[in-house]
Amino acid sequence: MQTGDVLPEQAYTVTRADLVRYAGASGDRNPIHWSQRVATSVGLPGVIAHGMYTMALAARALDTWAGGTGKVRELSCKFTKPVVVPDDDEGVVVRVNGTVKQVTDAGVQVALEVTCGDDKVLGAPKAVLEA
Numbered sequence: 001m002q003t004g005d006v007l008p009e010q011a012y013t014v015t016r017a018d019l020v021r022y023a024g025a026s027g028d029r030n031p032i033h034w035s036q037r038v039a040t041s042v043g044l045p046g047v048i049a050h051g052m053y054t055m056a057l058a059a060r061a062l063d064t065w066a067g068g069t070g071k072v073r074e075l076s077c078k079f080t081k082p083v084v085v086p087d088d089d090e091g092v093v094v095r096v097n098g099t100v101k102q103v104t105d106a107g108v109q110v111a112l113e114v115t116c117g118d119d120k121v122l123g124a125p126k127a128v129l130e131a
Contacts, residue, residue: 015091
């Protein structure tokens with residue numbers, strides 16, 4: 001990787017079934033992640049993906065760009081918009097785009113943009129890969 005490289009977009013489909021599996025694996029069984037009734041009763045537009053699941057998709061993209069070798073050294077962000085997941089088999093697509101900002105001995109800094117539809121769902125993401 002070199003400074004300025006635009007990395008190939010990674011797109012991930014998220015379904016309600018994915019959220020149920022993630023809830024079991026993570027222990028976060030909050031019903032806003034699987035019940036339309038509960039999600040809308042607390043003012044959400046519908047069932048939303050776990051923020052950490054969305055962040056994990058960004059980590060998956062970084063790992064793919066690094067060659068699938070577990071070289072993600074740092075990843076942080078703010079959760080700015082929820083990923084609303086419809087109750088159908090098609091789900092919704094989360095897109096991860098990246099540009100190499102700097103390459104040093106300390107690591108490869110990657111600027112990320114994580115979107116769902118027209119919304120940026122992760123804000124101020126900071127990512128560093130092993131050099």
